[in-house]
Amino acid sequence: MTGLSVRQVRHRFLVLHGLRWLSTGLMVPVIILLMQDRGLSLPQIGLAVTAQGLVVLALELPTGGLADALGRRPVLATAWTVNLVSLALFAVADSFALIFLCWALQGVYRALDSGPLESWYVDATLAADPEARYEPGLGLAGTVLGVAMSAGALLGGGLVALGPIGPVGALTVPVLAAIALQLVSLVTLLLLMGEVRPAKGLGALRASAAEAPRMVRQAFGLLRRSRVLAALVAVELFWGFGMVTFEGLLPVRLAEVVGDADRAAALLGPAGSVAWLASAAGAALTPLLLRWPGAAPGAALLRIVQGVTVAGMGLFAGPVGVLIAYLACYTVHGASNPLHYGLLHRQVDGPYRTSVISLNSMVSQPASALGAVALTALAAATSLSTAMLVGGAVLAVAAPLYLPAWRAERRRPPSTPDLAESRRGSDDAG
Numbered sequence: 001m002t003g004l005s006v007r008q009v010r011h012r013f014l015v016l017h018g019l020r021w022l023s024t025g026l027m028v029p030v031i032i033l034l035m036q037d038r039g040l041s042l043p044q045i046g047l048a049v050t051a052q053g054l055v056v057l058a059l060e061l062p063t064g065g066l067a068d069a070l071g072r073r074p075v076l077a078t079a080w081t082v083n084l085v086s087l088a089l090f091a092v093a094d095s096f097a098l099i100f101l102c103w104a105l106q107g108v109y110r111a112l113d114s115g116p117l118e119s120w121y122v123d124a125t126l127a128a129d130p131e132a133r134y135e136p137g138l139g140l141a142g143t144v145l146g147v148a149m150s151a152g153a154l155l156g157g158g159l160v161a162l163g164p165i166g167p168v169g170a171l172t173v174p175v176l177a178a179i180a181l182q183l184v185s186l187v188t189l190l191l192l193m194g195e196v197r198p199a200k201g202l203g204a205l206r207a208s209a210a211e212a213p214r215m216v217r218q219a220f221g222l223l224r225r226s227r228v229l230a231a232l233v234a235v236e237l238f239w240g241f242g243m244v245t246f247e248g249l250l251p252v253r254l255a256e257v258v259g260d261a262d263r264a265a266a267l268l269g270p271a272g273s274v275a276w277l278a279s280a281a282g283a284a285l286t287p288l289l290l291r292w293p294g295a296a297p298g299a300a301l302l303r304i305v306q307g308v309t310v311a312g313m314g315l316f317a318g319p320v321g322v323l324i325a326y327l328a329c330y331t332v333h334g335a336s337n338p339l340h341y342g343l344l345h346r347q348v349d350g351p352y353r354t355s356v357i358s359l360n361s362m363v364s365q366p367a368s369a370l371g372a373v374a375l376t377a378l379a380a381a382t383s384l385s386t387a388m389l390v391g392g393a394v395l396a397v398a399a400p401l402y403l404p405a406w407r408a409e410r411r412r413p414p415s416t417p418d419l420a421e422s423r424r425g426s427d428d429a430g
Helices: 006-027 031-037 042-059 062-070 072-092 096-113 116-128 135-161 173-192 201-225 227-258 261-284 286-291 295-315 319-347 350-381 384-396 399-411 420-429
Strands: none
Touching (some): 006 072, 006 116, 006 135, 006 173, 006 261, 031 042, 031 227, 042 227, 042 350, 072 096, 072 116, 116 135, 135 173, 135 261, 201 227, 227 350, 227 384, 261 319, 286 295, 286 319, 295 319, 295 384, 295 399, 350 384
């Protein structure tokens, strides 16, 4: 970390961030369809996906201090190694048990991967120049994420369209490409991410593990003391349940409409690429939405609109209509996330910011797991259209949960940050 300029740190951060999401984008067009091709039913797929959510739920907050104890570089290298093992196993997994194990490993990977790279970037930037601003780099990371996911989805769909390669099926080819890319990413990480490790050793690791329960209590304590914060985190429960529709059921719905899984995967590649660009365009609307209708009402309106787009995916009879609704959904997705997280950041301050943001992320995992089980079972018992309508309705009914934040905005003078409640919570929790 020492000896790098601010510009060099930002460049390395963006390269690593792009590689991390490029391999994820490769898997987007095929992951659900490949599990179906391996013989899993929709309810079995839903159960397998819950493994990731449950593991992340268990590890999200406890792993918050792990990178501080051992260093960001070794923790992130461990995360990316676990992902490599998971992808390699997924390439050959041909049973429910093995695919369930793949998703459990993905949960370990997601929990360990959450935060270390961004933390390293901020610390390395301040080490290079204590007066430097790191926010522009974090903003650029969002752009890099969208472009990387877009390029990965496009490449994944293109590899499927090329057809099978020898004994390797068309749907498996993007998985092999993701394995190769993940190996390149791991080597690049070890080369670019220099770090002076904390000289705390295993004692700090044990202290960090002992501290985890108190961190959890503090985070939940803040929710009890702030009705606004509790309502905002509750939005994530509905979002986690409903996102199963456009992340998990959409590929199956598209295959149903076009009548062929390989053709659906080939279509979903370019569609997924455009969807992530649409998400980036939606995020660019944030300044306009903040001016009108405002953060809280804008976020509430976008939840309703997103529910309508999901309903469109379930109701349109042709691939063109389904894909248009899909692109609209991702545009709304990109626009709503900055508003939601901006409202969260206004409610927390000081050392509890990371805990609350992690908690917001964590609560979506059990909701997503429940959605994966419930909506896939509903789709198998009735139809995909019915399941998507239910998922869209769940997304939309979260809109009133932004009302407490809206009332707090209207009561607060424009120049006064809404930090009083979190400071009281910090004092009480300490």
